[in-house]
Amino acid sequence: MIPMPDRILPAPEPNPETKPYWDAAAEGRLLIRRCAACGRAHHYPRALCPFCFSDRTEWQTASGNGTLYSFSVMQRAPVPYAIAYVTLDEGPSMMSNLVDCDFDTIHIGMKLKAVFKPTEGGLKLAMFTPA
């Protein structure tokens, strides 16, 4: 692997609806939102279920395991990076980055696990690395 300088990650801006997600991420836990009415998990997290519109949605700690749905290596950037959609074992897909791996070995369908990387503001982002 070619060593690369760290990419500076802009901080997310939580709001009252999403603050628990970021508080958990700061502790190294990935939360998803699940609906008690229809039973389905979704992402990004919302107070109202995007499937049945129930307001009985709850935070749940995800396993952090997932499968790579798609990705792209952004070559034209000060520090190249890999953006991705990762399908979590719990169901929903989330946008993320692939880190701590050789970009040439990335392939769709590969198994991944969550790692947490600090942003400029101190909050942490869930990213993924080969399982």
Next chain:
Amino acid sequence: MTIRGKAYIAGAFEHPLRKAPEKSVAQLHAECAKGALVDAGLSKDDVDGYFCAGDAPGMGPLSMADYMNLRLRHVDSTDTGGSSYLVHVAHAAEGIALGKCSVALITLAGRPRSEGMATGTAPRPGNPAQPDIQFEYPYGPTIVNMYAMCAMRHMYQYGTTSEQLAWIKVAASHHAQYNPNAMLRDVVTVKEVLDSPIVASPLHRLDCCVISDGGGALVVVAPEVMKSLRRPRVKLLGAGEAPKGQFGGDVDLTFSGARWSGPRAFAEAGVAPADIQYASIYDSFTITVLMQIEDLGFCEKGQGGRFVADGNLISGTGRLPFNTDGGGLCNNHPANRGGMTKVIEAVRQLRGEAHPAVQVKNCALALAQGTGGSLGTRHGSATLILERE
């Protein structure tokens, strides 16, 4: 209730400039408006409906109607990104059919090139209140890498290749050589596309559209107004629109909203994909074209790569002549929004006013397809079917 046959595109104008550092955005809008009205044979005071989107400065229709001093009874500032102007044509027809206006003006303009905007490669912070932004922006989504993820998944799922995508750029470049205003007029080969640097894998530099200043405008009129004009009659037969997002996490990057907007437009028009003689297809990237061609039903899902290869989109030789002005890939993508120029070239084809080298013979039925926003996250799709009467 239908808009079938209820409205005509009487005026169309594409600003000739591709770089306009000496002009203001409002000025470009007004110059385009004037061009389209002159083209139609109408005057500013005939306009009673006005349509614009997010590229219009200030308070959109209020600022621009004031700048142009329009007296209006119907305004609409629907913004679905680059597809807005196709939606505006449909909404103008709805307004006309209901008697809310009879001469609708639609304008687009911008100066991303003069302003040095890194349109495709810089993540845009957006408004923090945008609900998705905190879950996406920190990861570095750009216009290019979002479409690149669509291409990557399409390749994985259907075996689409970079060579096949390159044919889309090759076809566009064959058309652009005849357009004196086109930004890129050199004919390129598949190899040249593949040899151009990767911007975001698997998309190369030549898989991406140009960044240009300029704009365009359309005038949509009621049938009785069209009868009084001396321009060829381009009738709106059908329209469809559809937004598509991430479905709460059920992300599917292999199709666009054209899967829904296309059949709606075809059903209203009463025609089928095989009847279309010319198609303007939104071409922010080569993959954008390929996905929409499949979703509109020009070929089976997953067969787009085979369909576009070997020059099948080149006018005169291919089965589906597309973007005969050179499209966004070679000609123009004013204000980073390519929907307006898609409609304009379809109008040229139906009037027989395209360049003779790319004019489709006896072109009587055309389709214009737009998407706007990002196929990788959330976008709007709009389809228009137009007929020469």
